[in-house]
Amino acid sequence: MAKLNLVSALNMALDQEMARNDRMLILGEDVGREGGVFRVTDGLQKKYGAARVVDTPLAESAILGAALGLAAGGMLPVAEIQFEGFIHVAMDQLCNQIGRYRNRSRGRYGLSLVIRVPWGGGIHAPEHHSDSPEALLAHTPGLTVVQPSNPADAKGLLLAALRLGEPVVFCEPKRIYRAIKAEVPEGDYTVPIGKAAVARQGKDLTIVAWGAMMREALEAAEELQAQGASAEVIDLRTLSPMDSETVVESVRKTGRLVIAHEAPRTLGLGAEIAARVGEEALTSLLAPIERVTGFDTVMPLSQLEDYYLPDHRRVLAGARKVLAA
Amino acid sequence: MYFERFDPLQGQCLQILDPMGKVQEDLRPDLPDSRVKQLYERMSVMRLADQMAMSLQREGGMGTYAPFYGQEAAQASAAFLQPADWMVPSYRETGALFLRGVPLANLYRYWMGDERGMLMPEGLRILPIAIVVGSQPLHAVGLSWAMKLKGEKAAAVAYFGDGASSQGDVHEAMNFAGVFQTPTVFLCQNNQFAISLPRKQQTAAATIAQRASSYGFPGLLIDGNDIFAVAAAMTEALADVRAGKGPRLIEMLTYRLGPHTTADDPTKYRASGEIEKYKPFDPLLRLRRYLESRKLWDETAEKDLVQRGQAEVEDAAKKAKAIAPAVPDDIFAYTYRTLPPYLKRQQEDLRAFLKEQAAVEAHHG
Numbered sequence: 001m002a003k004l005n006l007v008s009a010l011n012m013a014l015d016q017e018m019a020r021n022d023r024m025l026i027l028g029e030d031v032g033r034e035g036g037v038f039r040v041t042d043g044l045q046k047k048y049g050a051a052r053v054v055d056t057p058l059a060e061s062a063i064l065g066a067a068l069g070l071a072a073g074g075m076l077p078v079a080e081i082q083f084e085g086f087i088h089v090a091m092d093q094l095c096n097q098i099g100r101y102r103n104r105s106r107g108r109y110g111l112s113l114v115i116r117v118p119w120g121g122g123i124h125a126p127e128h129h130s131d132s133p134e135a136l137l138a139h140t141p142g143l144t145v146v147q148p149s150n151p152a153d154a155k156g157l158l159l160a161a162l163r164l165g166e167p168v169v170f171c172e173p174k175r176i177y178r179a180i181k182a183e184v185p186e187g188d189y190t191v192p193i194g195k196a197a198v199a200r201q202g203k204d205l206t207i208v209a210w211g212a213m214m215r216e217a218l219e220a221a222e223e224l225q226a227q228g229a230s231a232e233v234i235d236l237r238t239l240s241p242m243d244s245e246t247v248v249e250s251v252r253k254t255g256r257l258v259i260a261h262e263a264p265r266t267l268g269l270g271a272e273i274a275a276r277v278g279e280e281a282l283t284s285l286l287a288p289i290e291r292v293t294g295f296d297t298v299m300p301l302s303q304l305e306d307y308y309l310p311d312h313r314r315v316l317a318g319a320r321k322v323l324a325a
Numbered sequence: 326m327y328f329e330r331f332d333p334l335q336g337q338c339l340q341i342l343d344p345m346g347k348v349q350e351d352l353r354p355d356l357p358d359s360r361v362k363q364l365y366e367r368m369s370v371m372r373l374a375d376q377m378a379m380s381l382q383r384e385g386g387m388g389t390y391a392p393f394y395g396q397e398a399a400q401a402s403a404a405f406l407q408p409a410d411w412m413v414p415s416y417r418e419t420g421a422l423f424l425r426g427v428p429l430a431n432l433y434r435y436w437m438g439d440e441r442g443m444l445m446p447e448g449l450r451i452l453p454i455a456i457v458v459g460s461q462p463l464h465a466v467g468l469s470w471a472m473k474l475k476g477e478k479a480a481a482v483a484y485f486g487d488g489a490s491s492q493g494d495v496h497e498a499m500n501f502a503g504v505f506q507t508p509t510v511f512l513c514q515n516n517q518f519a520i521s522l523p524r525k526q527q528t529a530a531a532t533i534a535q536r537a538s539s540y541g542f543p544g545l546l547i548d549g550n551d552i553f554a555v556a557a558a559m560t561e562a563l564a565d566v567r568a569g570k571g572p573r574l575i576e577m578l579t580y581r582l583g584p585h586t587t588a589d590d591p592t593k594y595r596a597s598g599e600i601e602k603y604k605p606f607d608p609l610l611r612l613r614r615y616l617e618s619r620k621l622w623d624e625t626a627e628k629d630l631v632q633r634g635q636a637e638v639e640d641a642a643k644k645a646k647a648i649a650p651a652v653p654d655d656i657f658a659y660t661y662r663t664l665p666p667y668l669k670r671q672q673e674d675l676r677a678f679l680k681e682q683a684a685v686e687a688h689h690g
């Protein structure tokens with residue numbers, strides 16, 4: 001096994017599936033010669049040609065609308081949206097069209113397509129390059145939304161997404177694209193979509209996170225351990241359809257819940273998780289549920305970005321609060 | 326007359342100043358020598374300002390910056406707007422914004438990740454820069470529509486790139502402008518790249534300018550490295566739209582000599598010799614040749630200009646660095662006119678958290 005970062009792990013998954021499935025094609029802005037602005041598709045155009053790794057004109061709505069058509073026509077399109085802030089340009093195609101297609105066609109066209117999107121803040125980028133609009137997508141019926149938190153999951157989840165037979169929005173936390181290196185199996189494997197992972201066992205409280213926030217959650221859990229509290233950390237991995245059963249089960253054991261995400265708080269995924277835990281495990285709760293999140297404001301530019309993004313210290317503060325209650 | 330004489334559908338492109346610095350007299354717009362000299366000076370300082378931004382970025386003081394190296398003549402289009410006209414820029418318009426009167430220190434500040442840099446000086450009719458490619462031409466249409474409804478004889482100029490011309494929003498903007506006959510100037514700076522994608526892969530059409538005809542208004546392709554062509558096209562387009570003759574599209578053909586942004590590595594997609602091919606068309610070099618041939622410029626004047634310009638941009642950089650950092654409360658100040666209670670609570674939580682952290686750190690430090 002090689003130690004890889006997220007970018008290389010994703011590149012490996014794309015490469016392996018391209019080799020396995022000749023119906024797969026990659027399309028997007030700068031994905032070919034440039035290898036993507038984050039280099040996730042690096043080298044693939046050289047290997048598979050410009051007809052399978054396609055540099056498209058600058059038009060997100062066209063990229064996703066055409067991907068729908070390609071999928072309906074029997075291809076497996078993998079579209080890249082360069083940064084999450086630009087997915088809004090294609091929202092009609094995504095929410096009104098792609099998400100509803102299975103239903104509209106009464107099951108005839110279950111679209112096999114994957115939309116890869118670099119996601120979230122923390123890299124000191126310009127406006128619209130640091131948001132986390134995951135709740136918009138998770139709120140859309142018919143879309144599967146995935147967000148890996150480490151290289152091995154990234155590869156396995158992407159391979160699973162490519163074989164799911166559903167439209168998947170694959171959110172790639174760009175803050176940890178190169179910040180984490182870990183063992184990634186070279187062979188073929190999938191990580192199940194729709195299943196959360198218990199990343200760390202614990203008994204005093206549950207922390208739920210996903211994507212780049214997993215690092216903060218695990219670091220907070222480390223510090224809590226040193227202070228004598230044991231945190232169970234759950235990586236949601238699939239944001240929609242959401243595996244709240246794993247969370248509920250954990251809360252039944254620990255009695256306390258902290259949800260950490262970098263997206264704005266109001267109507268964020270944390271609200272839904274809290275509601276489900278309230279519905280199913282209210283009597284297990286020993287303290288009010290704590291949400292550690294971004295603010296309901298515009299994501300600030302780099303100077304104030306670190307104040308906006310919840311870090312392990314804020315997760316820790318949230319944990320202390322539920323432990324004190 | 327330029328729009329009439331030069332038809333992009335016939336492959337025509339307006340050039341007045343040739344690369345050797347010779348002007349075609351019958352096409353020359355009405356620009357006194359003093360004005361040409363002044364334009365040369367501002368374009369030169371613009372370039373120095375651009376280089377300063379690049380070095381600020383390399384020093385680590387700036388996040389990402391989008392240079393306009395090689396596009397100085399097209400950026401100088403801003404010099405032909407009147408105070409009542411609106412400028413609707415993209416992220417690459419640092420030169421144009423500077424020319425229109427936005428303090429350089431503000432612009433640096435913005436790219437240093439401080440939103441306060443985008444607060445335009447009172448009275449300057451400029452919208453904030455657009456990062457979402459192709460979003461802003463629609464805003465220019467609305468703005469100029471408002472001017473028309475209010476009976477103001479003013480235009481709105483939408484700046485966008487060749488890549489942006491592929492966005493649905495840009496088509497929709499041009500179509501609206503045509504239908505509602507708004508006083509909009511669509512200004513496409515075709516620097517021949519959208520990050521790595523060459524213009525030829527952006528559209529199968531020969532020019533972007535020719536699109537105007539399908540929306541029912543005139544378009545003009547010009548040599549965007551030729552300040553005389555820029556002056557001619559801008560002056561005529563602005564006069565026409567202000568006179569209620571409907572929108573105009575100008576495609577300024579230029580070449581991006583630098584990277585797309587400081588985060589980009591053009592060697593991935595551009596042959597190394599390609600830039601050399603375009604260097605003789607450098608807008609500053611051409612204009613200087615012209616000025617020298619007319620005995621309006623010499624080595625001494627150039628030295629003096631560079632010295633003054635360098636001092637100007639260094640001063641701006643110093644000012645930008647000296648501004649106290651934005652404070653966290655700033656995050657909450659502008660999302661709504663008044664803070665809803667739950668957002669106020671979020672702000673108070675952050676204040677409390679920071680206070681607590683400061684206490685912890687003081688204790689440990």
Ligand SMILES: Cc1ncc(C[n+]2csc(CCOP(=O)(O)OP(=O)(O)O)c2C)c(N)n1
Binds near residue numbers: 417
């Ligand atoms: C809607 C949208 N998609 C993608 C991007 C990322 N991006 C930033 S600039 C750029 C290329 C723009 O090219 P062009 O319109 O020709 O303008 P230029 O940058 O060359 O001035 C891209 C793809 C963006 N900012 N907005």
